[in-house]
Amino acid sequence: xxxxxxxxxxxxxxxxxxxxxxxxxxxxxxxxxxxxxxxxxxxxxxxxxxxxxxxxxxxxxxxxxxxxxxxxxxxxxxxxxxxxxxxxxxxxxxxxxxxxxxxxxxxxxxxxxxxxxxxxxxxxxxxxxxxxxxxxxxxxxxxxxxxxxxxxxxxxxxxxxxxxxxxx
Amino acid sequence: xxxxxxxxxxxxxxxxxxxxxxxxxxxxxxxxxxxxxxxxxxxxxxxxxxxxxxxxxxxxxxxxxxxxxxxxxxxxxxxxxxxxxxxxxxxxxxxxxxxxxxxxxxxxxxxxxxxxxxxxxxxxxxxxxxxxxxxxxxxxxxxxxxxxxxxxxxxx
Numbered sequence: 460x461x462x463x464x465x466x467x468x469x470x471x472x473x474x475x476x477x478x479x480x481x482x483x484x485x486x487x488x489x490x491x492x493x494x495x496x497x498x499x500x501x502x503x504x505x506x507x508x509x510x511x512x513x514x515x516x517x518x519x520x521x522x523x524x525x526x527x528x529x530x531x532x533x534x535x536x537x538x539x540x541x542x543x544x545x546x547x548x549x550x551x552x553x554x555x556x557x558x559x560x561x562x563x564x565x566x567x568x569x570x571x572x573x574x575x576x577x578x579x580x581x582x583x584x585x586x587x588x589x590x591x592x593x594x595x596x597x598x599x600x601x602x603x604x605x606x607x608x609x610x611x612x613x614x615x616x617x618x619x620x621x622x623x624x625x626x627x
Numbered sequence: 628x629x630x631x632x633x634x635x636x637x638x639x640x641x642x643x644x645x646x647x648x649x650x651x652x653x654x655x656x657x658x659x660x661x662x663x664x665x666x667x668x669x670x671x672x673x674x675x676x677x678x679x680x681x682x683x684x685x686x687x688x689x690x691x692x693x694x695x696x697x698x699x700x701x702x703x704x705x706x707x708x709x710x711x712x713x714x715x716x717x718x719x720x721x722x723x724x725x726x727x728x729x730x731x732x733x734x735x736x737x738x739x740x741x742x743x744x745x746x747x748x749x750x751x752x753x754x755x756x757x758x759x760x761x762x763x764x765x766x767x768x769x770x771x772x773x774x775x776x777x778x779x780x781x782x783x
Contacts, residue, residue: 506661513668531672622782
Protein backbone atom coordinates (compact mmCIF):
# COMPACT_ATOMS: atom_id res chain seq x y z
CA UNK A 460 0.00 0.00 0.00
CA UNK A 461 1.38 3.37 -0.94
CA UNK A 462 -0.04 6.59 0.36
CA UNK A 463 2.09 8.63 -2.02
CA UNK A 464 1.32 9.44 -5.68
CA UNK A 465 2.72 7.20 -8.39
CA UNK A 466 4.30 10.20 -10.07
CA UNK A 467 4.40 13.88 -9.19
CA UNK A 468 2.78 15.13 -12.35
CA UNK A 469 0.07 17.47 -13.66
CA UNK A 470 -2.64 16.57 -11.18
CA UNK A 471 -0.45 17.19 -8.14
CA UNK A 472 0.77 20.49 -9.63
CA UNK A 473 -2.87 21.42 -10.34
CA UNK A 474 -3.78 20.85 -6.69
CA UNK A 475 -0.84 22.85 -5.37
CA UNK A 476 -1.42 25.80 -7.68
CA UNK A 477 -5.15 25.68 -6.91
CA UNK A 478 -4.45 25.72 -3.17
CA UNK A 479 -2.01 28.63 -3.46
CA UNK A 480 -4.41 30.70 -5.54
CA UNK A 481 -7.55 29.95 -3.53
CA UNK A 482 -6.00 30.44 -0.11
CA UNK A 483 -4.23 33.60 -1.28
CA UNK A 484 -7.61 35.01 -2.25
CA UNK A 485 -9.09 33.80 1.03
CA UNK A 486 -6.49 35.68 3.05
CA UNK A 487 -6.61 38.78 0.85
CA UNK A 488 -10.37 39.26 1.06
CA UNK A 489 -11.57 41.35 4.01
CA UNK A 490 -13.19 39.22 6.68
CA UNK A 491 -16.98 39.19 6.67
CA UNK A 492 -17.93 36.41 9.03
CA UNK A 493 -17.19 35.29 12.57
CA UNK A 494 -14.34 32.77 12.67
CA UNK A 495 -16.64 29.98 13.86
CA UNK A 496 -18.89 30.33 10.82
CA UNK A 497 -15.88 30.54 8.50
CA UNK A 498 -14.50 27.31 9.98
CA UNK A 499 -17.80 25.42 9.75
CA UNK A 500 -18.54 26.53 6.20
CA UNK A 501 -15.04 25.67 4.97
CA UNK A 502 -15.23 22.30 6.71
CA UNK A 503 -18.59 21.71 5.05
CA UNK A 504 -17.07 22.11 1.59
CA UNK A 505 -14.30 19.63 2.32
CA UNK A 506 -16.62 17.11 4.01
CA UNK A 507 -19.23 17.14 1.25
CA UNK A 508 -16.48 16.48 -1.29
CA UNK A 509 -15.09 13.67 0.87
CA UNK A 510 -18.50 12.08 1.30
CA UNK A 511 -19.34 12.10 -2.40
CA UNK A 512 -15.94 10.72 -3.32
CA UNK A 513 -16.25 7.99 -0.70
CA UNK A 514 -19.70 7.00 -1.88
CA UNK A 515 -19.18 7.32 -5.64
CA UNK A 516 -15.49 6.53 -6.00
CA UNK A 517 -15.09 3.33 -3.98
CA UNK A 518 -14.10 -0.08 -5.41
CA UNK A 519 -17.72 -1.25 -5.21
CA UNK A 520 -19.27 1.75 -6.92
CA UNK A 521 -16.55 3.38 -8.97
CA UNK A 522 -17.86 6.19 -11.17
CA UNK A 523 -14.57 8.00 -11.07
CA UNK A 524 -11.11 7.97 -9.53
CA UNK A 525 -9.26 10.80 -7.91
CA UNK A 526 -5.65 11.47 -8.76
CA UNK A 527 -3.37 8.61 -9.86
CA UNK A 528 -4.96 5.49 -8.40
CA UNK A 529 -8.18 4.13 -6.92
CA UNK A 530 -6.54 4.17 -3.48
CA UNK A 531 -6.90 6.85 -0.82
CA UNK A 532 -3.73 8.89 -1.34
CA UNK A 533 -2.07 11.76 0.45
CA UNK A 534 -2.97 14.16 -2.35
CA UNK A 535 -6.64 13.14 -2.08
CA UNK A 536 -6.61 14.57 1.45
CA UNK A 537 -4.73 17.68 0.29
CA UNK A 538 -7.23 18.08 -2.54
CA UNK A 539 -10.14 18.25 -0.08
CA UNK A 540 -8.54 21.40 1.30
CA UNK A 541 -9.17 22.91 -2.14
CA UNK A 542 -12.93 22.59 -1.67
CA UNK A 543 -12.86 24.48 1.62
CA UNK A 544 -12.18 28.00 0.26
CA UNK A 545 -14.73 27.50 -2.52
CA UNK A 546 -17.60 27.03 -0.11
CA UNK A 547 -16.33 30.11 1.74
CA UNK A 548 -16.25 32.16 -1.48
CA UNK A 549 -19.77 30.95 -2.24
CA UNK A 550 -21.21 32.53 0.91
CA UNK A 551 -18.77 35.44 0.87
CA UNK A 552 -19.97 36.76 -2.47
CA UNK A 553 -23.55 35.87 -1.52
CA UNK A 554 -23.30 38.39 1.29
CA UNK A 555 -21.08 40.89 -0.51
CA UNK A 556 -23.54 41.29 -3.39
CA UNK A 557 -26.61 41.06 -1.09
CA UNK A 558 -28.15 38.25 -3.13
CA UNK A 559 -31.80 37.88 -2.17
CA UNK A 560 -35.08 36.63 -3.62
CA UNK A 561 -34.93 35.41 -7.22
CA UNK A 562 -31.27 36.35 -7.27
CA UNK A 563 -30.60 33.32 -5.09
CA UNK A 564 -31.85 31.05 -7.87
CA UNK A 565 -29.58 32.73 -10.41
CA UNK A 566 -26.67 32.76 -7.97
CA UNK A 567 -26.89 29.01 -7.35
CA UNK A 568 -27.22 28.43 -11.10
CA UNK A 569 -24.14 30.53 -11.89
CA UNK A 570 -22.06 28.86 -9.17
CA UNK A 571 -23.16 25.40 -10.31
CA UNK A 572 -22.01 26.24 -13.83
CA UNK A 573 -18.77 27.57 -12.40
CA UNK A 574 -18.36 24.37 -10.42
CA UNK A 575 -18.85 22.34 -13.58
CA UNK A 576 -16.31 24.47 -15.41
CA UNK A 577 -13.77 23.94 -12.63
CA UNK A 578 -14.47 20.22 -12.63
CA UNK A 579 -14.01 20.12 -16.41
CA UNK A 580 -10.57 21.72 -15.98
CA UNK A 581 -9.84 19.18 -13.21
CA UNK A 582 -10.60 16.35 -15.63
CA UNK A 583 -8.16 17.80 -18.16
CA UNK A 584 -5.45 17.76 -15.49
CA UNK A 585 -6.42 14.18 -14.49
CA UNK A 586 -7.53 15.22 -11.01
CA UNK A 587 -10.78 13.40 -11.81
CA UNK A 588 -10.65 10.29 -13.99
CA UNK A 589 -14.17 9.30 -15.01
CA UNK A 590 -15.38 5.71 -15.29
CA UNK A 591 -19.01 6.06 -16.28
CA UNK A 592 -19.48 9.47 -14.67
CA UNK A 593 -20.41 12.38 -16.90
CA UNK A 594 -19.73 16.04 -16.20
CA UNK A 595 -23.44 16.80 -16.68
CA UNK A 596 -24.26 14.66 -13.63
CA UNK A 597 -22.17 16.99 -11.50
CA UNK A 598 -24.52 19.87 -12.25
CA UNK A 599 -27.26 18.29 -10.16
CA UNK A 600 -24.80 17.57 -7.36
CA UNK A 601 -23.64 21.18 -7.30
CA UNK A 602 -27.22 22.48 -7.29
CA UNK A 603 -28.10 20.40 -4.24
CA UNK A 604 -24.88 20.98 -2.30
CA UNK A 605 -24.96 24.72 -2.86
CA UNK A 606 -28.56 24.94 -1.75
CA UNK A 607 -27.67 22.99 1.39
CA UNK A 608 -24.65 25.23 1.95
CA UNK A 609 -26.82 28.32 1.76
CA UNK A 610 -29.48 26.91 4.08
CA UNK A 611 -26.86 25.89 6.61
CA UNK A 612 -25.17 29.27 6.41
CA UNK A 613 -28.49 31.05 7.07
CA UNK A 614 -29.18 28.77 10.03
CA UNK A 615 -25.73 29.32 11.53
CA UNK A 616 -25.89 33.11 11.13
CA UNK A 617 -29.30 33.15 12.78
CA UNK A 618 -28.07 31.03 15.70
CA UNK A 619 -24.85 33.05 16.01
CA UNK A 620 -26.69 36.37 16.12
CA UNK A 621 -29.21 35.03 18.63
CA UNK A 622 -26.52 33.61 20.89
CA UNK A 623 -24.33 36.71 20.83
CA UNK A 624 -27.34 39.01 21.27
CA UNK A 625 -28.61 37.18 24.36
CA UNK A 626 -25.13 37.24 25.87
CA UNK A 627 -24.68 40.99 25.23
CA UNK B 628 -35.03 -8.08 5.73
CA UNK B 629 -31.87 -7.41 7.71
CA UNK B 630 -31.16 -4.25 5.72
CA UNK B 631 -34.75 -3.02 6.06
CA UNK B 632 -34.57 -3.45 9.82
CA UNK B 633 -31.25 -1.61 9.89
CA UNK B 634 -32.69 1.27 7.85
CA UNK B 635 -35.67 1.58 10.22
CA UNK B 636 -33.41 1.51 13.26
CA UNK B 637 -31.19 4.15 11.69
CA UNK B 638 -34.17 6.40 11.00
CA UNK B 639 -35.41 5.92 14.56
CA UNK B 640 -31.96 6.77 15.88
CA UNK B 641 -31.82 9.94 13.78
CA UNK B 642 -35.25 10.98 15.06
CA UNK B 643 -34.35 10.19 18.66
CA UNK B 644 -31.09 12.10 18.40
CA UNK B 645 -32.75 15.10 16.74
CA UNK B 646 -35.51 15.49 19.31
CA UNK B 647 -33.46 14.77 22.40
CA UNK B 648 -31.96 17.60 24.40
CA UNK B 649 -28.30 18.16 23.70
CA UNK B 650 -25.61 19.64 25.88
CA UNK B 651 -23.61 20.94 22.93
CA UNK B 652 -24.87 23.78 20.78
CA UNK B 653 -25.58 23.68 17.03
CA UNK B 654 -22.10 24.87 16.10
CA UNK B 655 -20.37 22.26 18.23
CA UNK B 656 -22.59 19.44 17.04
CA UNK B 657 -22.14 20.38 13.40
CA UNK B 658 -18.40 20.77 13.74
CA UNK B 659 -17.97 17.44 15.50
CA UNK B 660 -20.28 15.67 13.05
CA UNK B 661 -18.33 16.93 10.05
CA UNK B 662 -14.96 16.09 11.56
CA UNK B 663 -16.28 12.60 12.31
CA UNK B 664 -17.58 12.14 8.77
CA UNK B 665 -14.17 13.01 7.40
CA UNK B 666 -12.24 10.84 9.85
CA UNK B 667 -14.52 7.80 9.71
CA UNK B 668 -14.74 7.69 5.91
CA UNK B 669 -10.98 8.21 5.68
CA UNK B 670 -10.19 5.40 8.13
CA UNK B 671 -12.70 3.17 6.41
CA UNK B 672 -11.12 3.80 3.00
CA UNK B 673 -7.64 3.16 4.38
CA UNK B 674 -8.72 -0.12 6.01
CA UNK B 675 -10.63 -1.72 3.16
CA UNK B 676 -9.27 0.01 0.05
CA UNK B 677 -5.62 0.72 0.84
CA UNK B 678 -4.57 -1.86 3.43
CA UNK B 679 -7.30 -4.40 2.54
CA UNK B 680 -7.39 -5.67 6.10
CA UNK B 681 -11.17 -5.57 5.99
CA UNK B 682 -13.34 -7.27 3.39
CA UNK B 683 -16.69 -5.63 2.88
CA UNK B 684 -19.58 -7.84 1.76
CA UNK B 685 -20.24 -8.35 -1.92
CA UNK B 686 -24.01 -8.35 -1.35
CA UNK B 687 -25.50 -5.03 -2.52
CA UNK B 688 -28.13 -5.05 0.21
CA UNK B 689 -25.62 -5.59 2.99
CA UNK B 690 -23.18 -3.14 1.42
CA UNK B 691 -25.92 -0.51 1.68
CA UNK B 692 -26.17 -1.36 5.38
CA UNK B 693 -22.42 -0.83 5.70
CA UNK B 694 -22.64 2.55 4.00
CA UNK B 695 -25.48 3.61 6.33
CA UNK B 696 -23.41 2.47 9.29
CA UNK B 697 -20.32 4.38 8.12
CA UNK B 698 -21.98 7.60 7.13
CA UNK B 699 -24.85 7.95 9.60
CA UNK B 700 -24.86 5.49 12.49
CA UNK B 701 -21.21 5.64 13.48
CA UNK B 702 -20.88 9.45 13.39
CA UNK B 703 -24.12 9.76 15.36
CA UNK B 704 -22.82 7.29 17.94
CA UNK B 705 -19.68 9.32 18.44
CA UNK B 706 -21.71 12.53 18.51
CA UNK B 707 -24.00 11.04 21.16
CA UNK B 708 -20.88 10.26 23.17
CA UNK B 709 -19.70 13.88 23.02
CA UNK B 710 -23.10 15.23 24.02
CA UNK B 711 -23.41 12.82 26.93
CA UNK B 712 -19.80 13.48 27.97
CA UNK B 713 -20.64 17.16 28.33
CA UNK B 714 -23.49 16.23 30.68
CA UNK B 715 -21.36 14.05 32.94
CA UNK B 716 -19.70 15.61 35.97
CA UNK B 717 -16.54 14.23 37.48
CA UNK B 718 -13.40 13.16 35.71
CA UNK B 719 -13.61 9.53 36.86
CA UNK B 720 -17.13 9.19 35.52
CA UNK B 721 -16.05 10.76 32.23
CA UNK B 722 -13.18 8.29 31.89
CA UNK B 723 -15.43 5.34 32.70
CA UNK B 724 -18.03 6.58 30.26
CA UNK B 725 -15.35 6.90 27.59
CA UNK B 726 -14.32 3.26 28.04
CA UNK B 727 -17.96 2.23 28.00
CA UNK B 728 -18.55 4.18 24.79
CA UNK B 729 -15.54 2.65 23.08
CA UNK B 730 -16.99 -0.75 23.98
CA UNK B 731 -20.41 0.19 22.61
CA UNK B 732 -18.96 1.54 19.37
CA UNK B 733 -16.86 -1.58 18.95
CA UNK B 734 -19.96 -3.61 19.74
CA UNK B 735 -21.73 -2.14 16.72
CA UNK B 736 -18.74 -3.03 14.55
CA UNK B 737 -18.84 -6.55 15.98
CA UNK B 738 -22.49 -6.80 14.96
CA UNK B 739 -21.46 -6.09 11.40
CA UNK B 740 -18.69 -8.67 11.63
CA UNK B 741 -21.13 -11.29 12.94
CA UNK B 742 -23.59 -10.30 10.22
CA UNK B 743 -20.81 -10.99 7.67
CA UNK B 744 -20.87 -7.43 6.41
CA UNK B 745 -17.29 -6.87 7.51
CA UNK B 746 -14.74 -9.68 7.45
CA UNK B 747 -11.40 -9.22 9.16
CA UNK B 748 -8.32 -10.14 7.18
CA UNK B 749 -5.12 -9.74 9.22
CA UNK B 750 -7.07 -7.62 11.67
CA UNK B 751 -7.83 -8.06 15.36
CA UNK B 752 -10.38 -6.55 17.68
CA UNK B 753 -7.76 -4.61 19.65
CA UNK B 754 -6.77 -2.78 16.47
CA UNK B 755 -10.38 -1.66 16.10
CA UNK B 756 -10.28 -0.40 19.69
CA UNK B 757 -7.16 1.61 18.84
CA UNK B 758 -8.80 3.11 15.73
CA UNK B 759 -11.94 4.02 17.70
CA UNK B 760 -9.79 5.62 20.41
CA UNK B 761 -7.80 7.54 17.79
CA UNK B 762 -10.97 8.89 16.19
CA UNK B 763 -12.35 9.88 19.60
CA UNK B 764 -9.11 11.53 20.68
CA UNK B 765 -8.53 13.49 17.44
CA UNK B 766 -12.12 14.67 17.35
CA UNK B 767 -11.91 15.71 21.00
CA UNK B 768 -8.75 17.76 20.41
CA UNK B 769 -10.31 19.54 17.43
CA UNK B 770 -13.52 20.09 19.35
CA UNK B 771 -11.66 21.66 22.26
CA UNK B 772 -9.95 24.07 19.85
CA UNK B 773 -13.22 24.95 18.19
CA UNK B 774 -14.91 25.50 21.57
CA UNK B 775 -12.22 28.06 22.40
CA UNK B 776 -13.06 29.88 19.16
CA UNK B 777 -16.76 29.85 20.12
CA UNK B 778 -16.05 31.06 23.66
CA UNK B 779 -14.09 34.02 22.27
CA UNK B 780 -17.16 34.94 20.21
CA UNK B 781 -19.37 34.64 23.27
CA UNK B 782 -21.11 31.39 22.37
CA UNK B 783 -21.40 28.43 24.72
